[in-house]
Amino acid sequence: MSxxxxxxxxxxxxxxxxxxxxxxxGESAAIEAVLTVATEPVPPGLLAELLELPVERVEQLxxxxxxxxxxxxxxxxxxRVAGGYRFQSSEAYAAYVERxxxxxxxxxxxxxxxxxxxxxAYKQPISRSQVSAIRGVNVESVMRMLVARGYxxxxxxxxxxxxxxxxxxxxxxxxxxxxxxxxxxxxxxAFVPPASTVxxxxxxxxxxxxx
Numbered sequence: 001m002s003x004x005x006x007x008x009x010x011x012x013x014x015x016x017x018x019x020x021x022x023x024x025x026g027e028s029a030a031i032e033a034v035l036t037v038a039t040e041p042v043p044p045g046l047l048a049e050l051l052e053l054p055v056e057r058v059e060q061l062x063x064x065x066x067x068x069x070x071x072x073x074x075x076x077x078x079x080r081v082a083g084g085y086r087f088q089s090s091e092a093y094a095a096y097v098e099r100x101x102x103x104x105x106x107x108x109x110x111x112x113x114x115x116x117x118x119x120x121a122y123k124q125p126i127s128r129s130q131v132s133a134i135r136g137v138n139v140e141s142v143m144r145m146l147v148a149r150g151y152x153x154x155x156x157x158x159x160x161x162x163x164x165x166x167x168x169x170x171x172x173x174x175x176x177x178x179x180x181x182x183x184x185x186x187x188x189x190a191f192v193p194p195a196s197t198v199x200x201x202x203x204x205x206x207x208x209x210x211x
Contacts, residue, residue: 027051028061031085041084041175082174083181116142117151121173122188125155125166143167151176 030051035042044062048055062085066078079088089097109117116139119131131139146152147167155168169182179185 027053027057028065031058031061031065035078035085035087038086040171041080041082041086043084047085079178080180081178082171086175088178112137113142113146117146117169117173120146120152120167121169121182121185124168124182126168127158127164127166129164131167 031047034047034050044055044058047053047062048058051058062078062080069077075090075093076087077090078085081088115135116131119134120126123130123134128139128143131143143152147154150170150172152167152173153170154165156166157163158166174181177185
């Protein structure tokens with residue numbers, strides 16, 4: 001009787017080697033293997049299904065991997081963004097990554113596009129006319145560009161007159177900012193000066209205008 005070929009399953013067994021439970025380090029390695037080839041963040045539920053593990057166990061393994069990469073001072077880390085997990089470069093090396101990405105890469109968003117995107121992010125769902133009213137300029141072309149680039153998408157229609165299309169941000173927007181959900185955006189109060197500063201600026205402007 002000849003010996004089974006390397007990598008083959010025992011005779012009479014229907015088990016696929018790739019489907020066998022991978023204990024200990026093998027579970028973490030399986031997560032690493034999947035995330036290495038993934039082009040988008042992988043939800044923990046999908047990882048749990050692939051590894052045949054409880055979601056809680058997958059979450060624990062991902063936390064352990066992320067902590068290990070950080071402790072080792074790696075140039076990459078494991079982050080939870082847009083409801084899933086992905087590998088991304090370490091913030092400590094952002095300057096090198098930016099230099100690589102921008103060298104011959106696509107142009108950055110213009111200040112006008114960034115302002116429009118910020119309005120959509122914080123006020124969504126919102127219509128084009130509402131964005132224009134907040135910014136004080138026509139945003140038709142900028143909105144079309146943001147939709148084309150995948151940062152903004154139609155999410156419904158307003159119930160008011162004319163039922164204008166309402167827009168919101170996309171999963172790609174969350175990915176680019178490294179956020180898990182829109183709730184992770186910094187609060188607007190962080191960008192608003194305190195009342196004392198506003199009052200001081202008003203007094204300065206009035207004195208300069210001779211009021």
